[in-house]
Amino acid sequence: MSLVAGTIIFTRDDQSYFLVADTLPKQQFYTVKMHRHEGDTALGSLLTGLKTDLGIDPNNLRLGEIAGWRMDGNEVISLYTLDAVDSTAFDLTRLDLVGVHFVSARDAAELLLDVDMMAAVRLD
Incomplete structure (x- = not known):
C-alpha cells in the first residue's frame, strides 16, 4: 500500500484556492491509499477517493x-x-463535514x- 495525495485548484477574483484536509497538528493535502x-x-x-469520500x-x-x-x-x-x-459545483457543506x-x-x-515540482515518485 502507498499513499497518494491530491488537491483541487481554482482561481476566483485573482486569488487561487487549494483543497486541503483538516488534520492535526497542521493541515495537509487530501490523501488516499493505493493498493498496487x-x-x-x-x-x-x-x-475514486474524491468521488466516494468527498462527493466530487x-x-x-x-x-x-x-x-x-x-x-x-x-x-x-x-x-x-x-x-x-466549475468551482461553484462543489458542495462546501459536505466537504466541511468530511x-x-x-x-x-x-x-x-x-x-x-x-511541494517539489521537480520530484517524481516511482510507484513500483
Missing part, C-alpha cells in the same frame, strides 16, 4: 500537474493537482513549501 497488489493506479485511487464529480476536474510532496517533512509521495472546471475545505494560496503557503 489490487491493480490500483495512483490517479485512479485519487479520483471527477468530470468537473482536469489534471494539472504531478509533483512530489514531502508529507510530514519526511516521506515523499505523489501529489496530483487537479483544476476545477474534514476538507478550500483555502487561499496565502493560507496554504506553509504546506506548499513541502
Whole structure:
C-alpha cells in the first residue's frame, strides 16, 4: 500500500484556492491509499477517493500537474493537482463535514513549501 495525495485548484477574483484536509497538528493535502497488489493506479485511487469520500464529480476536474510532496517533512509521495472546471459545483457543506475545505494560496503557503515540482515518485 502507498499513499497518494491530491488537491483541487481554482482561481476566483485573482486569488487561487487549494483543497486541503483538516488534520492535526497542521493541515495537509487530501490523501488516499493505493493498493498496487489490487491493480490500483495512483490517479485512479485519487479520483475514486474524491468521488466516494468527498462527493466530487471527477468530470468537473482536469489534471494539472504531478509533483512530489514531502508529507510530514519526511516521506515523499505523489501529489496530483487537479483544476476545477466549475468551482461553484462543489458542495462546501459536505466537504466541511468530511474534514476538507478550500483555502487561499496565502493560507496554504506553509504546506506548499513541502511541494517539489521537480520530484517524481516511482510507484513500483
